[in-house]
Amino acid sequence: MTIAPAASTSALSFDPADPVALTQALVRCPSVTPEEGGALALLATALAAEGYEVHRPVFSEPDTPNVENLYARIGSEGPVLIIAGHTDVVPVGDAAAWTREPFAGTIENGILYGRGACDMKGGLAAMAAAAIRYRRANPDAPGSIAFLVTGDEEGPAVNGTVKLLEWAHRRGERFDHCILGEPTNPATMSDMIKIGRRGSLTGRLTVQGTQGHVGYPHLADNPIRGMVRLLAALDATPLDTGTAHFDPSNLEVTTLDVGNPATNVIPAQAKAVFNIRFNDVWTPETLAAEIERRLREAAGNTVRYEIGFQPTNAVAFLTEPGPFVAMVADAVAAETGKRPALSTTGGTSDARFIKSYCPVVEYGVVGKTMHQIDESVAVADVLALERITHRLLASYFAAQHNA
Structure with a gap:
């Protein structure tokens, strides 16, 4: 300084x-x-x-x-x-x-x-x-x-x-x-x-698949299906109902990408970014734990994914x-x-x-x-x-x- x-x-x-x-x-x-x-x-x-x-x-x-x-x-x-x-x-x-x-x-x-x-x-x-x-x-x-x-x-x-x-x-x-x-x-x-x-927490979600020809889907694993399932699970139940001074917390998906220029290729992975504006029901740590819980339950043994959260000082x-x-x-x-x-x-x-x-x-x-x-x-x-x-x-x- x-x-x-x-x-x-x-x-x-x-x-x-x-x-x-x-x-x-x-x-x-x-x-x-x-x-x-x-x-x-x-x-x-x-x-x-x-x-x-x-x-x-x-x-x-x-x-x-x-x-x-x-x-x-x-x-x-x-x-x-x-x-x-x-x-x-x-x-x-x-x-x-x-x-x-x-x-x-x-x-x-x-x-x-x-x-x-x-x-x-x-x-x-x-x-x-x-x-x-x-x-x-x-x-x-x-x-x-x-x-x-x-x-x-x-x-x-x-x-x-x-x-x-x-x-x-x-x-x-x-x-x-x-x-x-x-x-x-x-x-x-x-x-x-x-x-x-409100606080702000950004998550980065990646779903892994297996690239392949759309004509031979049994040889591939389309990650988009898994991504849709996981995002639906995050959005299925409200995070909370709000408090006396805060509206309910809201999760918004801000990007969804597969980076696939071809129409006849099943992509290898799908990526999404979401941001949550959260009220005083949550801390960044408790909110991240809740997101991870929802993803685990939705993924089961069939969806391969990674989730990471950006560091935040917005509480x-x-x-x-x-x-x-x-x-x-x-x-x-x-x-x-x-x-x-x-x-x-x-x-x-x-x-x-x-x-x-x-x-x-x-x-x-x-x-x-x-x-x-x-x-x-x-x-x-x-x-x-x-x-x-x-x-x-x-x-x-x-x-x-x-x-």
Whole structure:
């Protein structure tokens, strides 16, 4: 691990308490994973100028790219509220298909366009602007605000948040709660707070057969029949019926291949890949054991197969509804007029790492265009998220002061 130099604290050309200007500035940084692209440097400059102690650790791992990260904190006492997120973005894809330049941060008709505008530079900018505005007005507020920002969320997620948390913990940093600014809302800013995430487990199944001529099937063994039998067994009975906060776990076959270009040849083997998004009924280990049990029973003594599971750090978790979750929901309701649903839907996020250090809740902008051509965020949503976060900060630290 190395420490990148902190950015200069020279004045920015805009006020970082302006969430729209900060979003535009971040979008203009081409920070496609694992490139920093200037995004972390910009955020470091903004926070350092406001009195934050800023660190930029760089983490490494064999066979993975080095990744720059950012940790910043203002305040020396508890409670410590983390604002977490990522500045890295997915590639633009076909740049010619974009109707606006992907890294220009163009605003038209109240919509801010650019790669990362939705996922999640708009959310991170809104929360950073809110934190800056809050501390400017409350320089002696109790407690601390910390930023935990990675450049490796859209990539392997090896040299990012998981190592940044370990690094901070070794330094003696302790956290009380976290708000992660992923784009959680399906349609409007009042829709949804994420209080948990499902886990993810990928399995690779191979069924062995004996290659032969289709005209002489008695001299061959078609592996496709065995594969169909095994996949049917995996899908025959639901893995579970869900829980109070989670939908039922679901298994989806994502590839099925025999690699056979000939129409008159029985193939030698068939391969399938499946992914399971699982709830808190399971751990990766118990789920893998259940899959292996189903395969053994279905295969009997007639189907020859191998099953392997990819290593996973995506486990199911839940932040139990309580005072902190209620405080976030209250802030959303106060600014939007509607109380959001508490959800555990969707894919994985870096919350799966943060949950081991403190309770974490996800809330951000509307996520309709994440990873799409012409990714965008409504300016009104960025402004709303800034107000919601500011209200949350005021409530959170007021509660500590009055405790």
